Amino acid sequence: MKAEPVPVIAVGLCGLGTVGQGVLKHLQRARGDLEARLGVRLVVRRAAVRSLRKVRGVRLPAARLTTDALAIARDPAIDIVCELIGGTTVARQVTLAALARGKIVVSANKALICAHGAEIFAAARRHGGHFLFEASVAGGIPIIKALREGLVANRFPRIFGILNGTCNYILSEMAARGTPYARVLAEAKRLGYAEADESLDVQGWDTAHKAAVLAWLAHGVWVRPEQMIVEGIERVAPADFANAAALGYGIKLLAIIERDYARGELSVRVHPTLVPAGSVMATVAGALNAVSVTGDVVGTTLYIGRGAGQDATASAVIGDLADAALLLRQGAGARLMSERLAPAGECRPAPLRHIRCRYYVRLTVVDRPGVLARVASAMARSKVSIATVIQHAAERPGAASLVLTTHESDEQSLRSTLQAIGRLESVLEQPLLLRIGDFADRR
Amino acid sequence: MKAEPVPVIAVGLCGLGTVGQGVLKHLQRARGDLEARLGVRLVVRRAAVRSLRKVRGVRLPAARLTTDALAIARDPAIDIVCELIGGTTVARQVTLAALARGKIVVSANKALICAHGAEIFAAARRHGGHFLFEASVAGGIPIIKALREGLVANRFPRIFGILNGTCNYILSEMAARGTPYARVLAEAKRLGYAEADESLDVQGWDTAHKAAVLAWLAHGVWVRPEQMIVEGIERVAPADFANAAALGYGIKLLAIIERDYARGELSVRVHPTLVPAGSVMATVAGALNAVSVTGDVVGTTLYIGRGAGQDATASAVIGDLADAALLLRQGAGARLMSERLAPAGECRPAPLRHIRCRYYVRLTVVDRPGVLARVASAMARSKVSIATVIQHAAERPGAASLVLTTHESDEQSLRSTLQAIGRLESVLEQPLLLRIGDFADRR
Numbered sequence: 001m002k003a004e005p006v007p008v009i010a011v012g013l014c015g016l017g018t019v020g021q022g023v024l025k026h027l028q029r030a031r032g033d034l035e036a037r038l039g040v041r042l043v044v045r046r047a048a049v050r051s052l053r054k055v056r057g058v059r060l061p062a063a064r065l066t067t068d069a070l071a072i073a074r075d076p077a078i079d080i081v082c083e084l085i086g087g088t089t090v091a092r093q094v095t096l097a098a099l100a101r102g103k104i105v106v107s108a109n110k111a112l113i114c115a116h117g118a119e120i121f122a123a124a125r126r127h128g129g130h131f132l133f134e135a136s137v138a139g140g141i142p143i144i145k146a147l148r149e150g151l152v153a154n155r156f157p158r159i160f161g162i163l164n165g166t167c168n169y170i171l172s173e174m175a176a177r178g179t180p181y182a183r184v185l186a187e188a189k190r191l192g193y194a195e196a197d198e199s200l201d202v203q204g205w206d207t208a209h210k211a212a213v214l215a216w217l218a219h220g221v222w223v224r225p226e227q228m229i230v231e232g233i234e235r236v237a238p239a240d241f242a243n244a245a246a247l248g249y250g251i252k253l254l255a256i257i258e259r260d261y262a263r264g265e266l267s268v269r270v271h272p273t274l275v276p277a278g279s280v281m282a283t284v285a286g287a288l289n290a291v292s293v294t295g296d297v298v299g300t301t302l303y304i305g306r307g308a309g310q311d312a313t314a315s316a317v318i319g320d321l322a323d324a325a326l327l328l329r330q331g332a333g334a335r336l337m338s339e340r341l342a343p344a345g346e347c348r349p350a351p352l353r354h355i356r357c358r359y360y361v362r363l364t365v366v367d368r369p370g371v372l373a374r375v376a377s378a379m380a381r382s383k384v385s386i387a388t389v390i391q392h393a394a395e396r397p398g399a400a401s402l403v404l405t406t407h408e409s410d411e412q413s414l415r416s417t418l419q420a421i422g423r424l425e426s427v428l429e430q431p432l433l434l435r436i437g438d439f440a441d442r443r
Numbered sequence: 444m445k446a447e448p449v450p451v452i453a454v455g456l457c458g459l460g461t462v463g464q465g466v467l468k469h470l471q472r473a474r475g476d477l478e479a480r481l482g483v484r485l486v487v488r489r490a491a492v493r494s495l496r497k498v499r500g501v502r503l504p505a506a507r508l509t510t511d512a513l514a515i516a517r518d519p520a521i522d523i524v525c526e527l528i529g530g531t532t533v534a535r536q537v538t539l540a541a542l543a544r545g546k547i548v549v550s551a552n553k554a555l556i557c558a559h560g561a562e563i564f565a566a567a568r569r570h571g572g573h574f575l576f577e578a579s580v581a582g583g584i585p586i587i588k589a590l591r592e593g594l595v596a597n598r599f600p601r602i603f604g605i606l607n608g609t610c611n612y613i614l615s616e617m618a619a620r621g622t623p624y625a626r627v628l629a630e631a632k633r634l635g636y637a638e639a640d641e642s643l644d645v646q647g648w649d650t651a652h653k654a655a656v657l658a659w660l661a662h663g664v665w666v667r668p669e670q671m672i673v674e675g676i677e678r679v680a681p682a683d684f685a686n687a688a689a690l691g692y693g694i695k696l697l698a699i700i701e702r703d704y705a706r707g708e709l710s711v712r713v714h715p716t717l718v719p720a721g722s723v724m725a726t727v728a729g730a731l732n733a734v735s736v737t738g739d740v741v742g743t744t745l746y747i748g749r750g751a752g753q754d755a756t757a758s759a760v761i762g763d764l765a766d767a768a769l770l771l772r773q774g775a776g777a778r779l780m781s782e783r784l785a786p787a788g789e790c791r792p793a794p795l796r797h798i799r800c801r802y803y804v805r806l807t808v809v810d811r812p813g814v815l816a817r818v819a820s821a822m823a824r825s826k827v828s829i830a831t832v833i834q835h836a837a838e839r840p841g842a843a844s845l846v847l848t849t850h851e852s853d854e855q856s857l858r859s860t861l862q863a864i865g866r867l868e869s870v871l872e873q874p875l876l877l878r879i880g881d882f883a884d885r886r
Contacts, residue, residue, distance in 0.1 A: 026596055026740050037595060134593065140741035142593020150577065150585020152480060153469055153761035280747065283723050297469050298583035298758035301748030304723065305741065315741035318596035330773055 007040045009325050012072035013047040014094050015084035016056060016065075019108060019135075020047065022314030023082060023321075024058045030318070038325045046072050048085075073097035080324045082317060083107045088115050095120055099129035104324040108135035108313055114209040118222055130327060132320035137210045138163060138289040140312030141305040142319060147217045147293065154295030156218040158439065160256040163210040165287035165307045166201040167233050167253040169193045171272070172285040175250060178238045193287060203232035204253065204270040211255035214291075215268050219259055220344035227349060229269035229411065235432050236272050240362060243390055243403045244434075247360075249274035250282040254437060260354065264346030267355045273437040274360055280304075281440045292440070352411040358387065358436035359406045359414055363421065364429040367393070367400040371426045375402065378424065382417040384409045399428055405436065450483045452768050455515035456490040457537050458527030459499060459508075462551060462578075463490065465757030466525060466764075467501045473761070481768045489515050491528075516540035523767045525760060526550045531558050538563055542572035547767040551578035551756055557652040561665055573770060575763035580653045581606060581732040583755030584748040585762060590660050590736065597738030599661040601882065603699040606653040608730035608750045609644040610676050610696040612636045614715070615728040618693060621681045636730060646675035647696065647713040654698035657734075658711050662702055663787035670792060672712035672854065678875050679715050683805060686833055686846045687877075690803075692717035693725040697880060703797065707789030710798050716880040717803055723747075724883045735883070795854040801830065801879035802849045802857055806864065807872040810836070810843040814869045818845065821867065825860040827852045842871055848879065 011027075013020050024044055027034070035041050047060055048069035066072065073081050073094045081098040083105055085091045091112050098105045100123060107113070113120065113136055124131045134144045138161070147156075162168050166188065173184045185202070188194035200206050208225040215223050233253050244251050254273040259266045275282045280302060284290040289307025294300045306312040365371045372391070379386060385407040394401040406414075418431050454470075456463050467487055470477070478484050490503055491512035509515065516524050516537045524541040526548055528534045534555050541548045543566060550556070556563065556579055567574045577587045581604070590599075605611050609631065616627045628645070631637035643649050651668040658666050676696050687694050697716040702709045718725045723745060727733040732750025737743045749755040808814045815832070822829060828850040837844040849857075861874050 030596055030598075030740075033598070034595070140594075140738075141744050142589045145588060145593045146585045149766070150588045150762045151583075151758060152477070152765045153473055153758045155473075155476070278726065280723055280726050283721065283726055295583075295758060297473075297754050297761070299749045299755055301584050301746070303744070303746055305744035311740050312742055315594060315596045315738060318740070319593045322595045323592070 006035060007329070009040050009042050009079050009328055010045040010077055011042055011080045011082060011321065012075065012078040013044055013082045013084065014069040014072055015086065016047045016049045016058075017084065018310045019313045019317065020082070020084045021056060021058045022310035023084070023317045024060065026311070026314045026318055027321070034322065038322055040325045040329060042321055042325060045078060046075065048072050069094045070097055073103070074101065076101070078103065079328055080104045080106060080321060082321070083109060084317070088112050092116050095131070096123055099123040099131065100127050102128045104130040104132065104327060106317055106320040106324060107131065107133045108317060110136040110206070110209040110213055114212040114225065117213070117216060130324065132323060133213070134320045135313045135316035137213050138291055138303070139305065139307040139309065140315040141289060141291065141303045141307070142316070143291050143303050144217060145319070146301070146303065147214070151293065151295050151298060151301070154297045155261060156259060156293060156295055157261065158256070158258050158294040159214055159218055159291065160254050160437070160440070161291035162252050162281070162284055162289055163255050163291070163307065164201055164207045164253060165289060166194045166198065167207070168284070168289070169287045170202070171233060171236070171251055171253060174236070174238060175241045178241070180238055181234060181236060202234055204230045207253060207255045207270045211257060211268050211270055214255070215257045215266065218257065219266055219347055221266065221347050223266065223268045223349070227268070229271060229355070231271040233272050236434075239401060240432070240434065243362070244274050244360070245277070246390065247274070247388065247405065248277050249436070250277055251275070251434065252281060252284070256437070258350070259347070260350065263354065264348055265350035265354060266347050267350040269355070271435055273435045275437050275440040279440045352415070353413070355411045356408055358408050358438060360434040360436055361404045361406070361418070362432040363402040363404070363427055364394050364396060364399050365402050366426040366428060367398055368426070371400070372402065374424055374426060375404070375421055378420040379404070379406070379417050382413050382420060384413050384417045396428070449478060450772070452483050452485050452522050452771055453488040453520055454485055454523045454525060454764065455518065455521040456487055456525045456527065457512040457515055458529065459490045459492045459501070460527065461753045462756045462760065463525070463527045464499060464501045465753035466527070466760045467503065469754070469757045469761055470764075477765065481765055483768045483772060485764055485768060488521060489518065491515050512537045513540055516546070517544065519544070521546065522771055523547045523549060523764060525764070526552060527760070529554075531555050535559050538574070539566055542566040542574065543570050545571045547573040547575065547770060549760055549763040549767060550574065550576045551760060553579040553649070553652040553656055557655040557668065560656070560659060573767065575766060576656070577763045578756045578759035580656050581734055581746070582748065582750040582752065583758040584732060584734065584746045584750070585759070586734050586746050587660060588762070589744070589746065590657070594736065594738050594741060594744070597740045598704060599702060599736060599738055600704065601699070601701050601737040602657055602661055602734065603697050603880070603883070604734035605695055605724070605727055605732055606698050606734070606750065607644055607650045607696060608732060609637045609641065610650070611727070611732070612730045613645070614676060614679070614694055614696060617679070617681060618684045621684070623681055624677060624679060645677055647673045650696060650698045650713045654700060654711050654713060657698070658700045658709065661700065662709055662790055664709065664790050666709065666711045666792070670711070672714060674714040676715050679877075682844060683875070683877065686805070687717050687803070688720070689833065690717070690831065690848065691720050692879070693720055694718070694877065695724060695727070699880070701793070702790070703793065706793070706797065707791055708793035708797055709790050710793040712798070714878055716878045718880045718883040722883045795858065796856070798854045799851055801851055801881060803877040803879055804847045804849070804861070805875040806845040806847070806870055807837050807839060807842050808845050809869040809871060810841055811869070814843075815845065817867055817869060818847070818864055821863040822847070822849070822860050825856050825863060827856050827860045839871070
C-alpha cells in the first residue's frame with residue numbers, strides 16, 4: 001500500500017515573542033500527533049520578527065524570517081496567518097490584509113478584537129476568510145469553543161469570572177499574607193507576574209477587553225469598555241481582606257456579564273467583588289483564570305485553568321490552527337459552528353438602577369460621636385439599607401474605619417449615597433466601594 | 444430580498460424518557476436561535492417510545508410516535524438518530540443500523556460505548572456515518588469537545604474527576620452531616636438522586652464506563668472496566684470523613700486516568716480518594732461532576748457542572764445535534780475534528796507496582812497491647828512505610844479503630860500488606876483501603 005502524501009498547510013507567524021515561540025515549539029514537538037489527527041501537516045513557512053538579529057530559543061531557518069508582517073499577510077503561499085504581534089495598529093493591518101485575501105487569521109489579541117471586532121468579523125464574512133481567537137480569553141481554557149459549540153442550546157443569563165492572572169495573583173498574595181498592594185505589586189513585577197506598566201491589568205481594562213469578547217460571543221453585541229462599569233484593584237487594602245473574611249468572603253476581581261432576557265437588557269462590569277468563602281471561585285488562587293457560565297438549559301458550568309503564559313496560550317492557538325486546518329480541508333464555504341452567533345434580540349445596556357447587588361462600603365471617618373448616625377442618615381435618604389456595620393481604629397491617628405454592608409440595592413442608589421457621604425466633613429477619604437457577589441455560590 | 448427556504452434536518456428520537464423529553468422540549472424552545480446559528484432547521488420527525496399510551500409532558504403528534512426504534516434507524520427520511528434508550532441491546536442494534544446507512548448517531552449511552560465502542564466507531568468509519576457522544580460523560584460539561592478539539596495540542600499525563608453525581612451526593616451528605624452510608628443512600632433514593640438499584644453507581648461501574656470513554660478519547664485505546672481497579676463507596680464510614688478531615692482531606696469517588704508516556708503505560712482506576720481539603724476538587728459538592736485535565740502544553744484545566752439530569756444532558760445532546768447539522772450541511776466526507784484520535788503509541792496497562800500513591804488504611808482491631816506492633820511489622824515486611832497513625836475506640840466493644848497512612852507506595856505492595864494484615868488474628872474486619880490523591884492540588 002503506497003502512502004498518500006500528506007497535504008501541507010502553510011502557517012505564517014506574525015510575532016515571534018513569548019507566545020509565537022511557544023506556538024512554534026509545540027507545533028514542532030506535536031507534529032506527529034497533529035498530522036495523525038488532522039490528516040494535514042501544519043508547517044510554519046514564514047515568521048515576522050521585530051529584529052532579525054535577536055537570538056531566540058526556537059529553530060527556524062533565517063531565510064524564513066522577515067521584519068515585514070504585512071508581507072506575510074499578503075503572501076499567496078500562506079494559508080493561515082497567526083497574529084501574535086499585540087497592539088491595535090500593525091496587528092489590525094495584518095489581520096485585515098489577510099482576511100481581504102480570504103485567509104484564516106488566528107489571534108490572541110483581545111485588545112484588537114475589543115476595539116475593531118465589528119470591522120474584523122465583517123471583513124472575514126465579506127471575503128470568505130475566518131477569524132479565530134480562542135487564545136484571546138482565559139488562555140488555555142477552551143471557553144470560546146464551549147460557549148459557541150458545546151453550549152449552543154443555551155441562552156446565558158450570567159457569565160462571570162476571573163480573567164486576569166496578574167490581578168488574581170496580587171489579590172491572592174494580599175489575602176494570604178496581609179501584605180499591602182504596593183508591595184505585592186513590586187514583587188509581582190520582579191517575578192514576572194506583572195508587566196512593567198501594570199495599569200492595563202490592575203485598573204481592570206484587560207479584564208474589560210476579555211469581558212467584551214465573551215459578551216459578544218454570548219449575546220452578539222459589542223460593548224465597549226467605556227460603556228461598562230470598570231474598577232480596578234489599586235484601592236483594595238489588607239484591611240478589606242480581613243473585613244471580608246469576617247463577613248465570610250474573599251475578594252476577587254470579577255468580570256460579570258448579565259443579561260435580563262425579559263427586559264432585553266445587558267450589563268457588563270469589572271470590579272473587585274466579595275465572593276463567598278466556600279465557593280469554588282474563592283479557591284481559584286494565584287495566576288489562574290476561571291469562568292462561570294450559567295446557561296438556561298445546562299445550569300452553571302465552571303472552567304478553570306492558566307489564563308496566560310507561553311504554553312497555555314500556545315495550546316489555545318494550536319487548537320485554532322487545527323480548526324483552521326479542518327476548514328481548509330473542507331474547502332470554500334466551510335465554516336465552524338463558532339463563526340455564527342445567536343441573534344442579539346433585544347439587548348440594550350441595562351440602566352444603573354437595574355444593576356443590583358449587595359455592597360460593601362469602607363469609610364475613613366473622624367473618630368468622634370455622631371459620625372455613624374450621619375453616615376446612616378445619608379444612606380437612608382438614598383434608600384440604601386444597612387445590613388452590617390464593623391467599626392475599628394484606622395491607621396490614621398484620630399480616625400476610625402467604618403465598614404458597612406448593605407442589603408440588596410442598585411448602582412444608581414449607591415452613587416447617590418457615596419456622593420452624599422463624600423460631602424460629610426467627618427468623612428476623611430474617598431469611600432471604597434466593593435460589590436458583594438452572592439451569586440458566586442449558586443450553581 | 445426574498446428569504447431562501449431554510450433546509451430542514453430530520454431527527455429521530457429513539458427513547459422519549461427523561462432525557463428524550465428534555466431534548467424535544469429544548470429543541471422546540473430554542474428553535475429560533477438554533478436556526479439562526481446553524482442555518483438549518485432541526486425537526487424531530489419521529490420518536491420511538493415503549494408505550495404509545497403513556498401521557499408525556501411534551502407535544503409531539505401521535506402520528507410521529509412508534510414503538511419500533513429500529514424502524515427509525517432504518518428510515519431513509521431520518522438524517523440524525525438520537526439514541527436515548529439506554530442499555531446495550533436495542534441501543535446497539537439501533538446504533539449499528541443507523542450507522543450502516545451512513546446516518547449520524549447522537550448518544551448519551553456510556554455503557555454502550557464502553558461495551559461496544561470499537562465496533563461502533565468501526566461501523567461509523569466503514570459506512571461514512573458519524574457517532575457523537577458528548578452527553579455520555581459529565582452531562583452538560585463539554586468535556587469531550589475540550590479534550591479532542593480545544594486541547595488538541597496536548598498529550599494527557601493525567602485526567603481525573605468526579606463523574607458520578609449519585610456517589611458525590613452521598614459522600615457530600617455523609618461528610619456534612621456525619622450520617623452513615625445506608626441512611627444517606629435511602630434518602631438519596633427518596634429524593635431521586637439514586638436509582639432503585641443503586642449498584643451500578645455506588646460500586647463505581649458507572650464511573651468506570653465514563654473513565655473508559657475519557658481514556659479512549661485521550662489515548663486511543665479501549666480499557667475495559669474489568670481491567671481497571673474499581674472500588675465503590677459502600678464501605679466508607681462517617682469515621683473515615685472525620686479521620687480524613689483530621690489529616691486535612693475530604694473524600695471523593697474519583698476516576699483517575701494516568702499515562703506514563705516514557706514507560707508507555709496507562710492506568711485507569713476508580714476508587715474513593717482522599718483529596719486535599721483546600722483543593723477545588725474538594726469543594727465540588729452534591730450532584731455535580733468535575734473533570735481535571737492535565738495537558739503537557741496547557742497545564743491543568745478543570746471543568747465543573749451538573750453531570751446528569753434532563754436539562755444538562757439535553758444541552759449536551761443538542762450540542763451534538765448542532766455539530767451533526769454542520770456535518771450534514773458540508774456533505775459527504777466532512778468530519779469533525781473530534782472524530783479522529785491521536786495515535787495510541789505505546790500504551791500498555793501499567794503493572795500494579797507502577798501505580799503509586801499514598802494510602803489510608805482503617806483497621807478494626809482487638810483493643811489490647813501489641814496489636815499496633817504486629818500491624819506495623821506486617822507493613823514493614825511488605826516495605827510499606829507508615830506516615831501517620833490515629834487510634835481511637837471503635838463502635839464495637841473491646842475493639843479499637845486503627846487508621847494508618849503510608850508514605851508513597853504502590854498497589855502491589857499494598858495488596859501484599861493487606862493480605863498479611865488480614866491474616867493477623869487481632870484484626871477483626873476486612874481492612875478498608877483508601878487512596879490519597881495529593882495530586883488533586885497540583886495545578
